[in-house]
Amino acid sequence: MTSQIIFAGFGGQGILFSGKFLAYNGLIAGKYLSWLPSYGPEMRGGTANCSVILSDTPVGSPIVTYPDMLVVMNNPSLDKYEDAVVPGGKIFVDSSLIERKVKRTDVDVFYVPATAMAAENGLDTLANMILVGKLIKESGIVDFSSVDAVLDKIVSAKRAELKAFNKQALQMGYNYQG
Amino acid sequence: MTTVFDRPHALKDVALHYCPGCTHGIIHRLVAQAIDELGIEGRSVGIASVGCSVLTYNYFNVDMIQAAHGRAPAVATGVKRAYPDNIVFTYQGDGDLAAIGTAETVHSAARGENITVIFVNNAIYGMTGGQMAPTSLPGQVTQTSPYGRDVKTVGYPVRVCELLREVDGAAYLERVAVNDVKNVKNAARAIKKAFQYQMEGKGFSLIEILSTCPTNWGFTPDKALEWLEQNMIPYYPLGVYKDKYAEKEAE
Amino acid sequence: MAEKVLMKGNEAIAEAALMAGCRHYFGYPITPQTELTAYMAKRLPKMDGVFLQAESELAAINMVIGVSAAGKRVMTSSSSPGISLKGEGLSYLAGCDLPAFVVNVQRGGPGLGGIQPSQSDYFQATRGTHGDYRTIVLAPDSVQEMVSLTIKGFELADKYRMTAMLLADGTLGQMMEPVSLDQGEIVTFEKPWAANGTKMQRPNNIINSLSLIPEELEQWNLTRFKRYDIVEQNEVMYEEYMMEDAEICLVSFGITARVSKNAIAEARAKGIKAGMIRPITLWPFPKKPLLAAAQKVKAFVTVEMNMGQMIEDVELATRCLKPVISCTRCGGVIPSPNDVMAAIDKACEIGGAAK
Numbered sequence: 001m002t003s004q005i006i007f008a009g010f011g012g013q014g015i016l017f018s019g020k021f022l023a024y025n026g027l028i029a030g031k032y033l034s035w036l037p038s039y040g041p042e043m044r045g046g047t048a049n050c051s052v053i054l055s056d057t058p059v060g061s062p063i064v065t066y067p068d069m070l071v072v073m074n075n076p077s078l079d080k081y082e083d084a085v086v087p088g089g090k091i092f093v094d095s096s097l098i099e100r101k102v103k104r105t106d107v108d109v110f111y112v113p114a115t116a117m118a119a120e121n122g123l124d125t126l127a128n129m130i131l132v133g134k135l136i137k138e139s140g141i142v143d144f145s146s147v148d149a150v151l152d153k154i155v156s157a158k159r160a161e162l163k164a165f166n167k168q169a170l171q172m173g174y175n176y177q178g
Numbered sequence: 179m180t181t182v183f184d185r186p187h188a189l190k191d192v193a194l195h196y197c198p199g200c201t202h203g204i205i206h207r208l209v210a211q212a213i214d215e216l217g218i219e220g221r222s223v224g225i226a227s228v229g230c231s232v233l234t235y236n237y238f239n240v241d242m243i244q245a246a247h248g249r250a251p252a253v254a255t256g257v258k259r260a261y262p263d264n265i266v267f268t269y270q271g272d273g274d275l276a277a278i279g280t281a282e283t284v285h286s287a288a289r290g291e292n293i294t295v296i297f298v299n300n301a302i303y304g305m306t307g308g309q310m311a312p313t314s315l316p317g318q319v320t321q322t323s324p325y326g327r328d329v330k331t332v333g334y335p336v337r338v339c340e341l342l343r344e345v346d347g348a349a350y351l352e353r354v355a356v357n358d359v360k361n362v363k364n365a366a367r368a369i370k371k372a373f374q375y376q377m378e379g380k381g382f383s384l385i386e387i388l389s390t391c392p393t394n395w396g397f398t399p400d401k402a403l404e405w406l407e408q409n410m411i412p413y414y415p416l417g418v419y420k421d422k423y424a425e426k427e428a429e
Numbered sequence: 430m431a432e433k434v435l436m437k438g439n440e441a442i443a444e445a446a447l448m449a450g451c452r453h454y455f456g457y458p459i460t461p462q463t464e465l466t467a468y469m470a471k472r473l474p475k476m477d478g479v480f481l482q483a484e485s486e487l488a489a490i491n492m493v494i495g496v497s498a499a500g501k502r503v504m505t506s507s508s509s510p511g512i513s514l515k516g517e518g519l520s521y522l523a524g525c526d527l528p529a530f531v532v533n534v535q536r537g538g539p540g541l542g543g544i545q546p547s548q549s550d551y552f553q554a555t556r557g558t559h560g561d562y563r564t565i566v567l568a569p570d571s572v573q574e575m576v577s578l579t580i581k582g583f584e585l586a587d588k589y590r591m592t593a594m595l596l597a598d599g600t601l602g603q604m605m606e607p608v609s610l611d612q613g614e615i616v617t618f619e620k621p622w623a624a625n626g627t628k629m630q631r632p633n634n635i636i637n638s639l640s641l642i643p644e645e646l647e648q649w650n651l652t653r654f655k656r657y658d659i660v661e662q663n664e665v666m667y668e669e670y671m672m673e674d675a676e677i678c679l680v681s682f683g684i685t686a687r688v689s690k691n692a693i694a695e696a697r698a699k700g701i702k703a704g705m706i707r708p709i710t711l712w713p714f715p716k717k718p719l720l721a722a723a724q725k726v727k728a729f730v731t732v733e734m735n736m737g738q739m740i741e742d743v744e745l746a747t748r749c750l751k752p753v754i755s756c757t758r759c760g761g762v763i764p765s766p767n768d769v770m771a772a773i774d775k776a777c778e779i780g781g782a783a784k
Contacts, residue, residue, distance in 0.1 A: 020605070027435050027607050033606065035605040036603065036604040037604075039461055039603050059606070059687075060688065061684075061687045061688040062600065063600070063765075219627070219629060220628040220629035220630070226637075232639060241634045242633065244636065245491065245521075246491065249517075252487070253492070253495040255481070255495060256491070256494060256495015257495040257496070259453060259479045259495075260479075260495065260501045260503075260625070261625050261626070281485055
């Protein structure tokens with residue numbers, strides 16, 4: 001079983017962090033995995049994406065060309081990657097930021113108004129984690145019970161309050177019925 | 179019988195390759211003498227550069243590293259950072275230090291690198307046969323300025339001590355000459371002081387030594403000494419350009 | 430086995446260098462290797478090490494020369510244009526018989542090129558700059574191998590008194606994978622030749638690449654090349670992947686070897702017996718296994734992120750006994766498994782392998 005996921009959006013939306021969160025889930029679960037960011041001169045505000053592969057067998061190329069799952073947080077990213085998703089794949093759309101609908105009919109689409117939900121709950125920078133929560137729910141590729149352990153690893157101990165916020169965002173996405 | 183004058187232990191008993199009348203021999207002796215007097219031969223590491231003094235690694239009786247053209251201060255930085263207790267000096271000419279190695283010179287000074295730079299300025303590229311140097315004087319005839327250095331097209335000589343004086347990291351800068359006994363004795367004092375500063379961890383020091391090149395200047399050795407006095411010293415005034423610690427004491 | 434951690438390739442190299450006992454790092458910022466420099470800036474001061482951001486790539490490599498000449502482990506890292514600037518120092522390191530560990534996280538070229546991954550410095554790494562000399566070139570294909578080859582690189586550099594270069598690319602540098610940092614015992618060497626003060630107890634040591642006597646300089650080169658012969662005999666590293674029954678032999682290093690593995694799986698699913706010889710040392714190049722493979726397979730496919738550089742070594746090693754098909758992308762473009770599959774199909778046709 002191999003899952004290939006692309007996260008894409010603007011720099012500053014936590015795209016790379018979302019991928020990292022999933023990668024650490026894989027690490028804790030003892031899976032083979034890779035995490036590959038786009039990199040460029042735009043530190044903030046430009047387009048950002050990252051590819052994550054979780055697998056039961058060694059990962060060949062870390063480059064994801066045809067994702068099983070796509071998480072998009074802006075229009076250009078949906079335009080860019082929509083056609084690449086494998087038939088039967090899943091697309092997670094931040095519907096607060098992307099107005100159009102997915103054109104593909106051979107994939108499962110989940111619209112989550114993540115940015116609006118985050119804002120309403122005082123979790124302004126955590127729309128990404130709401131989408132990750134939904135992805136965990138719909139894909140089952142990682143066990144939700146392991147998120148605490150993952151947050152322990154990737155959120156600095158000095159900023160413990162962030163762990164609770166991240167957990168809350170994940171939970172909101174996980175429970176979202178849209 | 180009492181020995182009143184001898185070869186310093188830090189200078190090997192070998193024939194130097196320099197041309198007759200060249201003042202590199204004097205400067206070698208002054209450096210070796212300072213090393214002897216300070217008792218630092220066993221922990222000194224010298225960095226030879228590219229130019230006439232490239233073969234200094236054969237003359238000093240201390241560990242020596244031959245560096246690429248202009249890079250001696252960077253190599254010295256490496257040695258000093260690896261073994262801060264070593265006494266590290268570079269021995270560089272004007273082309274090496276003030277043309278191709280300007281960046282290394284300025285930045286090692288800016289870092290306040292605790293090394294000693296012996297800078298021999300004879301206003302010409304000697305080893306390659308007498309080309310214009312960054313320190314060649316306006317109007318000076320060389321192989322590559324056959325009509326005299328024209329400042330309108332090739333610019334002005336670089337005054338290294340004056341340039342480095344503005345660099346905060348530099349601790350001690352002095353320009354000396356080796357054209358007569360008085361100046362040689364003064365050069366000996368300055369060189370020793372520069373090594374002492376390093377021993378005391380005071381930071382970057384550079385001693386610029388005005389020197390002659392009778393062969394490429396086209397003079398006899400005694401005429402070359404005269405030319406240095408009459409032409410170089412007016413353009414490159416002797417003296418202390420910076421002494422951070424003397425300034426502090428004065429305050 | 431130690432617990433695995435997730436690390437970026439660039440950071441893994443830095444951590445491995447610290448494990449190898451390197452406490453001196455000199456560098457200059459350049460994408461896509463800057464994380465390595467930043468990691469060293471953070472770690473070295475806390476372990477009594479020296480991190481120095483040099484004024485230039487040239488200065489950095491010469492500071493490396495200084496530390497190496499003084500007898501300590503030292504490294505620098507850069508990306509393609511920066512390695513060109515360090516070229517002078519690489520030649521001096523060779524001429525002075527000094528060990529050094531140098532990392533090139535390659536990006537597209539020539540000139541300023543781009544910042545996306547590339548393997549277009551293959552010629553530069555394996556051939557070098559002025560003068561007769563060799564560089565040990567290590568080509569990892571995973572973050573784990575970036576760790577093991579960094580440690581190996583320091584060992585080989587000291588053992589043979591020469592530069593070991595880790596030749597990675599932007600993808601490997603930026604990607605994260607689980608790594609084990611348990612790498613066993615670190616091998617070190619005495620350095621009686623080092624210039625760090627005689628302590629008045631031995632004749633002075635001279636580190637030097639200059640000789641004005643042709644016969645002497647020739648002798649230095651001959652002696653050096655005898656050492657290189659030993660490296661060629663003892664230090665070749667490569668991976669054979671599904672070669673037992675292979676009719677098509679892919680040859681690829683670094684990240685493109687990973688892409689090739691995907692393509693091999695695809696080819697095998699289609700009934701094509703594809704395998705791979707992956708050079709891990711690009712110098713010394715695995716000539717013997719390639720020549721042996723040339724007796725068995727129908728054709729070779731080289732997969733590289735350049736205009737076709739390693740292919741020349743493959744053709745030499747296999748003495749052109751079998752056709753060699755070149756599959757390349759460049760400029761920062763990574764070949765896709767489909768690109769590789771197309772080359773495998775072509776190789777089957779030209780070489781007459783079963784499809």
